[in-house]
Amino acid sequence: MGSKVMEHFALTRRDDRLPAHATDRARLDSLVEASIAELSHSPAPRRLLGFEPWRAFEADPDFGSPNTTPRSVRANFVSCNPPSGAIKAITGPDPVGVIQAANTRAIELLDYVIRDLQGKRDEIRAGAATAATVEDIPTREALRTRFRMNADDRSIWMESSARTVLTLIRRFRGARQILADGWMRYTCLGAATITLGKCDLTEGNGCTADTRAVSCGGHSRIVLCAPWWSDDLGINKLDAQARTLLHEALHVHFGFIGDRESGNFANAHCYDQFVFDMNWLDVPTALVGSCP
Ligand SMILES: [Zn+2]
Secondary structure (H helix, E strand, O other), X not given: OOHXXXXXXXXXXXXXXXXXXXXXXXXXXXXXXXXXXXXXXXXXXXXXXXXXXXXXXXXXXXXXOOOOOOOOOOHHHEOOOOOOHHHHHHHOOOHHHHHHHHHHHHHHHHHHHHHHHHHHHHHHHOOOOHHHHOOXXXXXXXXXXXXXXXXXXXXXXXXXXXXXXXHHHHHHHHHHHHHHOOOOEEEOOOOOOOOOOOOOOOOOOOOOOOOOEEEEOOEEEEEEOHHHHHOOOOOOHHHHHHHHHHHHHHHHHOXXXXXOOOOHHHEHXXXXXXXXXXXXXXXXXHHHHHOO
């Protein structure tokens, strides 16, 4: 595999843009599998704020666990605390409160999915039939449509290789961890061109047009854009905001998770849509095509 392509995966992440051209999905998926192997076997995995995310999950039962109480968003980690007049016109008078509410909702949505998948996986590994354990429609449909997984294929539940339910659980727990550990920083209104972590600085890589948020793998900051504060995407506004946060958290924690240019296992849209499916929420119409 070419490191050049992997670097490309670390470009600044954007949210809610129009679908890009079709790419070679199988090739991209194989890159993802290679990067998973790297994370598992590298003697010095990428570090994020002093912990080693992949290993921390393996070693620490609390990592991303729905059973741990989420920490609050730190007010002093929010750039517009308190908001100036111009910013307040967009964010409202209490931006920290808005971010906290969206963050809490994102964690709630993730926790439901993590608990549900873990419970089903445990049952099936203990010998239960998939037909009995996975009888609910959202799980079957979400696995099929977002990740092309067949709920009746026992191997996706039993195994721990790249394309399994365990991988999904790990991904959701990674996002949960960094939304809940109190270390995420927020920029309230990003500029059109921004410097973010080690991501490429390119003209217009920040908040332009309909971009809702921007983030960069390995860099614990979510840059919010004006639409995040105002555009409800035709659904409940809190859910729309929560969706963006958990989407960006996947980019931040798993630098190889991109958007539409990637195969479904490396497309953050597929994860956030899976979370919506499992929670019986409608995916915003404008984003349905983002997880092809
Ligand atoms: Zn994205």
